[in-house]
Structures are given as C-alpha cells and as structure tokens.
Amino acid sequence: MLKVPNAALRFRPATTAAATPAATTTPQQPQQRGSRQGGTRMGTLYYLDTQGKLATLRVRTGITDGTTTEVEGTNVKEGMRVIAGTAVQTAETTSATPFQGNQQQQRGPRGGF
DSSP states (O other), rough: EEEHEEEHHHHHOGGGGGGEEOOOSSSOOOOOTTTTTTEEEEEEEEEOOOSSOOEEEEEEEHHHHHSSEEETTOOOOOOOEEOOOOOOOOOOOOOEEEEEETTTTOOOOOOOO
C-alpha cells in the first residue's frame, strides 16, 4: 500500500481523451469517483507513464488522514508521478483593488455644509 495526496484522487483533466487507461484492478465499467464495488472503495489516479503521457489507473483506496489516502492496485508503484493538479501560466497583470496605493480616491464635493 502507498499513500497519495487526496487531490490526486479528486483530479480530473479537462479532457480525458488524452488519458490512456492502464491495466485496472477491476473489470472495465463506468464508475464514479470514490465508488464502492463489493464493499471496497475505488478511485482513479491519473499519472504520467514512462513516455510522459497521461494515463489512468483504477485503485482500491484505504484509510485517509484527510490529506493523504492509502491506495493499492496491481500497477501501483512507489515513485509513480501521480497528478494532483495543473499549473496555469498567466500573463503578468496589474490588479486594481481599492487597497493599493496607486489609485486615486474619489471623494465627494469639497466645502462646507
């Protein structure tokens, strides 16, 4: 049994067409994330295979501490590069918030009553 971040069990790529299913621990059936099969909790891990391509692996899940979960399966190996999220590179932008000092404050009319 190995531990993986819970985020790796929640991860779903934008398109699963690019993911290659690896050998699974159960017969191929459409299943939902965290489903139960015969009293066993199942999950799907996305990982990078030896060619660096996205692949999937069905695993049995065990106990969790809220951050990591134990998983086991026929192709689960220590050192697998499981995917827990994606990084999005964004252009450098300036944020316009009222808490930054570079904006002029708008005030009402000056003067007395």
